[in-house]
Amino acid sequence: MRSIKLYVLLFSLVIQSTTQALAAAKSSVSTAEKCLNVSTNLTVDCMNRHLQPKTLTSCYKLSETIYSNQSKENVKNYCFYSISEFPTLIACVDSAKKFYLGENKDQALFECVRQFASSITVNQCMKMSKMMTFKEKSNYLARHCANL
Known part of the structure; x- marks a missing residue:
């Protein structure tokens, strides 16, 4: 009988602490x-x-x-x-790398190329094409880089 009371007490403490943790998590949104x-x-x-x-x-x-x-x-x-x-191409690329989704990262890299089109070198452009998530976009950018 004592062990049942102990289990009930422990179970209620676990439930209470879980409820408080969930409430704290919701309030910290x-x-x-x-x-x-x-x-x-x-x-x-x-x-x-x-x-x-x-x-x-x-x-x-x-x-x-x-x-x-x-x-x-x-x-x-x-x-x-x-x-x-973005004062520099490097700052732009660093920001593009923060994206989790490949689609967003690739679009951001294209935007970096667009913003720094007047100063980007072929080598920088080719490096950026290799950072792309999607092969088709990488190939497209590489072709663009070859024409710089």
């Missing part, structure tokens, strides 16, 4: 996550109205506070395209 979870808001609208990161670094840091991978990727898209402050 970032402001960005709350804003992005409102179905009527698009990412750009949410970011512009509520969060307004001032620099690229602060924007990427904000994306890391988000639990949802889709929302995180959307914020990275916002950071890359809306807060473009």
